[in-house]
Amino acid sequence: MGKAGRVLKVVLEQYNISQIKLADQLGVGRSNVYRWANEVRDPTSETVIAIIKALGEINPDAAAEFRKLYMGDPDAET
Numbered sequence: 001m002g003k004a005g006r007v008l009k010v011v012l013e014q015y016n017i018s019q020i021k022l023a024d025q026l027g028v029g030r031s032n033v034y035r036w037a038n039e040v041r042d043p044t045s046e047t048v049i050a051i052i053k054a055l056g057e058i059n060p061d062a063a064a065e066f067r068k069l070y071m072g073d074p075d076a077e078t
Contacts, residue, residue: 012062
């Protein structure tokens with residue numbers, strides 16, 4: 001499965017955000033977040049954007065970390 005789920009799991013654990021809290025913020029069932037975080041199913045690109053926005057409302061640092069891990073660090077040298 002894809003990178004988004006692996007990154008999501010890391011960020012949720014690192015910032016102590018529960019799957020239930022993220023699911024509530026997204027307006028989806030907890031089972032959806034579970035499936036993404038455990039790489040059972042990949043979130044769509046639209047869902048990845050919604051995840052970043054929802055994380056930003058919960059913890060802006062978590063959103064920034066997700067974005068950095070998922071999309072790469074734009075400030076890093078290649």
